[in-house]
Amino acid sequence: MEFLFGVAVLFGIALVLALKSFGINQEYERGVVFRLGRLQATKGPGWFWLVPLVERVVKVDIRTITYALDTQETVTRDGVAVRVNAVLWYRAFDAAGVVTTVSNWQSAIVQAAETAMRDAIGQSDLDQMLKDRTTINKRLYEILTTTCNRWGVEFDAVEIKDLDIPAQMQRAIAREAEAIREKRARIIKAEGEQEAAAKLSDAARVIGEVPGALELRRLQTLSEIGIEHNSTIIAMFPTEILEAAKRIAMPATSPS
Numbered sequence: 001m002e003f004l005f006g007v008a009v010l011f012g013i014a015l016v017l018a019l020k021s022f023g024i025n026q027e028y029e030r031g032v033v034f035r036l037g038r039l040q041a042t043k044g045p046g047w048f049w050l051v052p053l054v055e056r057v058v059k060v061d062i063r064t065i066t067y068a069l070d071t072q073e074t075v076t077r078d079g080v081a082v083r084v085n086a087v088l089w090y091r092a093f094d095a096a097g098v099v100t101t102v103s104n105w106q107s108a109i110v111q112a113a114e115t116a117m118r119d120a121i122g123q124s125d126l127d128q129m130l131k132d133r134t135t136i137n138k139r140l141y142e143i144l145t146t147t148c149n150r151w152g153v154e155f156d157a158v159e160i161k162d163l164d165i166p167a168q169m170q171r172a173i174a175r176e177a178e179a180i181r182e183k184r185a186r187i188i189k190a191e192g193e194q195e196a197a198a199k200l201s202d203a204a205r206v207i208g209e210v211p212g213a214l215e216l217r218r219l220q221t222l223s224e225i226g227i228e229h230n231s232t233i234i235a236m237f238p239t240e241i242l243e244a245a246k247r248i249a250m251p252a253t254s255p256s
Helices: 002-021 095-101 105-122 126-131 133-151 167-209 211-228 239-253
Strands: 022-025 029-035 038-043 046-049 055-061 065-068 072-075 081-092 153-164
Touching: 002 022, 022 029, 029 095, 038 095, 055 095, 065 105, 072 105, 081 105, 081 133, 095 105, 095 133, 105 133, 105 153, 126 133, 126 153, 133 153
Parallel strands: none
Antiparallel strands: 022 046, 029 038, 029 055, 065 081, 072 081, 081 153
8 A cells, every 4th residue: 555655656746747847838939948057959939848857948038029228318429418218129039148148138138228328329419319310329229239149139120219408408409490591591582682683684685685675575564564553654755766756856957
């Protein structure tokens, strides 16, 4: 009786160990297997079996992780204090490297990203941050990729989300933008006046070369005024008619 009881106990222990040694990885999981503390293999999705009391497994999620960094206060290259935050998209591409290279790899990624963001902003001017944020994102991406690839982590994207600058600097930027717009408006107006003057000079040249053109233009102006306004119009004789009348009258009044 005692023998049967001992066999049952041993069988129960063996069954429990067998069940504990059996595992399943989801499609987005990888299992890093250690045998007596030494790295053995990485198990893919599906079921796997471990040697009881000898092997253990550490599971790693390989899906893309989205993380919003806390707002950081730092100084740009031109000495302006700014507050920025960013969003990270990263994932583990080497499950064994993630487990064996760094402890608490997700926390390490966050710390590296915060440091890299301060470095990237410290190498950039405020104007560049306001106008060309893509370049800063690219620089931040390169810094993080160089740092984290050896941990078995790769980044899909890094984007600076918000940028807060002091109120005094905001007013200065607004004044600068207003001055630029005013300058542009004055330049456009001057270019228009210059173009109009050139066109008027060309028109005067054409009218001067064709004597009848001035009279035709005068008649057209009179017709336009008559259509737009119901008023009395006083028009002077054309200069050409007066000159012709003078030439005709001069022989008749000359002494014989």
